[in-house]
Amino acid sequence: MKMQDDNAIIALIRAGDKEAYRQLVERYQQKVFQTCMGFVHNEADAADLSQDVFIKAYEKLHLFKGASQFSTWLYRMTTNMAINYIRKRKFRSWFQRIDDEKNEMDIKGGEGADAHLLRTEQKKLLRRALERLTTSQHKAFVLSHYQDLSNQELADVMDLSLKAAESLLFRARARMQATLKQMVKSERHEM
């Protein structure tokens, strides 16, 4: 049903009704934004990245063959663009990184010091755990945990068999746990 709807909208766009694309954007913007959050971890960057994804998807829409669902195609594009985005971001100077952290401190200035510390610690844990994942593991984790895709949907987006997708997700979780274990160990040595 949903697939037909998307395809009907795509047919309208292909027939020249550019405004029809707004329906697709509004239908998928929350999911795309959530996925971007799983890679960039801040709202401003996630919004910019989501915007880029939808613009790119429109430009490449003539290449969408309809072999998969539009959402599958869109989510695949989102994860690929997000990975590229964070790779580029890694090349930014460390000054920018410090600015980001300072801005975050200012934005969250209203909350209590303890709550802020807790949030910062949680964020640090999450970032470090995700950083150690391979690209595919990162994608699998985000699609499963941020987007709540089923394992079959995950398999479709990543173009894997169901078993391979399940295995990839398991390895992502295992590696995250190993990273956390390492962090717990080193923090205890510091104490």
Next chain:
Amino acid sequence: MKCSTFERELLAHHQGLDLGVEARLHAESCKHCRYLWQSHLAVLHRVGEEKQVAVPPFLSTRVMAGLKEPETRVQLLSVWKQALQVAAVLLALVGGYSASVRMEERSATEDFSVVLSDYFLMEPGSSIEEGWLYSETYEQE
């Protein structure tokens, strides 16, 4: 319970909330596993918070404002084509090349235009979708 058994159970119950009694008792007595469990829950909590952030208003308006007409690209392409042709002619005149050389250059220019046209005006069903979505750039680890 051994620490390694606790870790396996935590991995199996990745939401971290439905650990068995034995595992919970182990975590109470083992600092290392308790911290590991807490950090696991902290990560999932943070994920939960991040995914609840609502998409900013007007994203769709921003997207719609940023869309380019495919025609614009075609127009740009023809401007480029003209510019290349002019450049080729100027190059030929200034350099005083022979007619045969000029012909070669013109065909080279046309070849380049053909490549550009093929790229931008490719028909649906071509393989660029795969090339773009599965390229090494995107998938390298």
